[in-house]
Amino acid sequence: MAEVLVYVDHVDGAVRKPTLELLTLARRIGEPVAVALGAGAENTAAALAEHGAVKVLTADAPEFAEYLVVPKVDALQAAYEAVSPAAVLVPSSAEGKEIAARLAVRIGAGIITDAVDLEAGAEGPVATQSAFAASFTTKSRVSKGTPVITVKPNSAAVEAAPAAGAVEALAVTFSALATGTKVTSRTPRESTGRPELTEAAIVVSGGRGVNGAENFAVIEALADSLGAAVGASRAAVDAGWYPHSNQVGQTGKSVSPQLYIANGISGAIQHRAGMQTSKTIVAVNKDAEAPIFDLVDYGVVGDLFQVVPQLTEEVNSRKG
Secondary structure, three states: EEEEEOOHHHHOOOHHHHHHHHHHHOOOOOEEEEEOOOHHHHHHHHHHHOOOOOEEEEEEOOHHHEEEEEEEHHHHHHHHHHOOOOOOEEOOOOHHHHHHHHHHHHHOOOOOEEEEEEEOOOOOEEEEEHHHOOOOOEEEOOOOOOOEEEEEEOOOOOOOOOOOOOOEEEOOOOOOOOOOOOOOOOOOOOOOOOOOOHOOOEEEEHHHOOOOOOHHHHHHHHHHHHEEEEOEEEHHHHHHOOOOHHEEOOOEOOOOEEEEEEEOOOOOOOHHHOOOOOOOOHHHHHEOOOOOHHHOOOOEOOOOHHHHHHHHHHHHHOOO
């Protein structure tokens, strides 16, 4: 069976969930070969093997931490040349998409971004995408070169499938471009204790109807009762009520959780583009004509300041 390269997103050896989803999808089209780079790369092997990686290619060098994406592209290209895979899968983060695009240019291949599903096809992997703010679902395949495909988080259920996971050192020669952009400083992100927005199974979002930064406590309380991430609409972010890192939408983050709860969000196309592929959508809005109600599985016409605290209380009482 053909091998499929899977780029590993990890933090000091702790593999993030989108990579495990990629391994699940990769097994549909071939044998996953994982590529783990940077500090702690070798520590990823156990988790990767448990989820189907037949081989784990690892490399560590100061360049991966000291410079932006090009050293990682150099390493992924080295893995591509060593393996000659049937496809290359990369998590669909901002960095992941840049790595994938640069690799596709280097190897003269087509690229598909933000896939939400993947299946084997007679002429190569077939990717499913949500297009035009999720108004259409398309199926496509790369017609030139080795397919490079980025996959959105929460697109597949993680399935364990133990494999050998043999660790091999990857020899990487960095290009002249690798040191073109140096990282001069890093600031650790403050931990909220909540899941990462793009990876969360449940997202609770607030919009213009929240009417102030101090009122986001109502949204946070519901999110915490559900173990959810907190999102915000562009209107709420532009008003300075919540950080841009939590923005859901076309100019923010794209999410696809099992459950999305929109509170005080009208449902403009810019917001819908970032959450329309959510599995179950619930909206609370006092405007019965709000466009968001055209999209939802369940809608509540009411004042979020009355509805959401009652919902939070109910969730907490059932947990007790």
